[in-house]
Amino acid sequence: MSNAPVDNSRRRFLTIATSVVGGVGAVGAAVPFIASWNPSERAKSAGAPVEVDISKLEPGQLIRVEWRGKPVWVVNRTPKMLETLKTLDGQLRDPQSAEEQQPGFAQNPHRSIRPEIFLAVGICTHLGCSPSFLKGNFGEKVEGVEDGFFCPCHGSKFDLAGRVFQSVPAPLNLEIPPYMFIDDTTIIVGIEEGAA
Template sequence: MADSPSNPARRRFLTGAATAVGAVGVGFAAVPFLSSFQPSAKAQAAGAPVDMNIGKLAPGQMTTVAWRGKPVYVVNRTDRMLDSLSEIEDRLSDPHSKVASQQPEFATNLYRARKEHERYLVIVGLCTHLGCAPTYRPEVAPDDLGDDWRGGFFCPCHGSKFDLSGRVYKGVPAPTNLVVPQYVYITDEIIRVGGTEEDLA
């Protein structure tokens, strides 16, 4: 029996269907390739800088941002808080921030900040004993922390205490001050945690 004459409509349909199936296949093949250009979860956790608006942070208030999978505390310290920093140095293990690994060089001052008398404290909110998150305790002389407490951070896990610059008290389980991360001011109201001076160039 002779072949039937070709059907142009059928040929167009089959060509279109084959093209569509091929396009879907190419799309599936391209997904892993294109996704390789995106930062991996590991790279994201390793730490892109994080911008934080501190413009509405009231005096005495603390806010938290996640960076490299860790909480970073930012506190807008009051005049009273700043004045208390020099009053308690004899009760601290490392009042002059001599353990260099705990802060960038710019933060080895009394305020552990970029500038003298700087109100904003930026620290990693993880206790240097076993990594619990210390609670912010700005009140003075609360019943549970004693008459000599001038405000700071208290770790509820094992009782470590830190002042309002994140400096560790003597006689507690935590061996070192809280970590000050690298950070820069992008504007007067924007802090970039993980940022460097190169970000300002």
């Protein structure tokens, strides 16, 4: 055994340096492992809420957004369109929306949170086609429907509250997605107010 003096400062430096390198390595290994617990980007986009800016949505206009791989329509209904909704009950299959395909907030004559802003999943309840938006002020009219939605595949018709007319193949009103307003011009589709 040698009687050379022990260099404690060198020993401390090597211990600290080894600890730091080991700590960095542990963090480097932990980050990808912990990140793997998060849902994939594909899973996030499949069910993620969608933010919609309606600040430039003119009265009578429709915009489309995608939520969970489905088209969602956002329509700014005019006062005339809202008045017409009141006159159609006798022509509709389910005018009171008794079937369970809308959130509780949409169980009203206009099937929406705010009467003028209407949201619906733009898929026909018959065979999954996407109906066309009809606006009477452009002269479009299909079988007596001036304003509403018409599915050209099999002739199903819906009013501007997404309620299905009688004597058409579609069995149900259009689906109303969960949504909420976060301010006057921004809607979040996919989250219902008060839902956890």
